[in-house]
Amino acid sequence: MAFCPKCGTQVPDDSQFCPACGAQVGAAEQAPQPVKEAEALPVFEEEELTSGQPWSILAYLALAVLFPIFMAKNNKYARYNSNQGLLLLIAGAIGSVITPIPIVGWICGPAIEIVVLVFTVLQVIAVCKKQVRRVPLIGKIQILK
Numbered sequence: 001m002a003f004c005p006k007c008g009t010q011v012p013d014d015s016q017f018c019p020a021c022g023a024q025v026g027a028a029e030q031a032p033q034p035v036k037e038a039e040a041l042p043v044f045e046e047e048e049l050t051s052g053q054p055w056s057i058l059a060y061l062a063l064a065v066l067f068p069i070f071m072a073k074n075n076k077y078a079r080y081n082s083n084q085g086l087l088l089l090i091a092g093a094i095g096s097v098i099t100p101i102p103i104v105g106w107i108c109g110p111a112i113e114i115v116v117l118v119f120t121v122l123q124v125i126a127v128c129k130k131q132v133r134r135v136p137l138i139g140k141i142q143i144l145k
Contacts, residue, residue, distance in 0.1 A: 039140075041132045044077045049130045052077035056127040059085035060120050062092075069144065077132075083144040084123060084135045091138060092116040 099109025
């Protein structure tokens with residue numbers, strides 16, 4: 001099989017275009033693009049996913065993020081989701097702080113809070129499915145180690 005020179009996706013030999021990004025694929029086989037370590041999602045064992053799931057849901061419920069931070073320190077899945085929840089909490093706080101600012105705050109503050117709410121719901125759904133997802137836009141920031 002060939003690999004797309006643009007995104008690294010495997011492409012069937014008879015394809016002229018990448019099914020993922022649409023780039024033209026040459027006749028020569030290309031090496032897959034390595035995934036940068038910062039972009040790779042962590043992998044957790046099933047036991048860790050199961051035991052960390054309730055804590056991970058709490059991580060997305062505003063100040064309840066403190067419970068998994070302090071009570072589930074040894075569960076890597078709960079810790080990962082605590083970091084993501086903390087990022088959403090900070091983003092929501094920024095939205096609340098800028099809301100009273102005339103004109104710009106009146107528009108951007110509520111918009112930020114709506115986006116945070118949508119991302120929170122998506123993250124909780126992912127945790128219920130035992131999936132590992134990063135919060136869009138801000139999920140690569142690591143506050144908790």
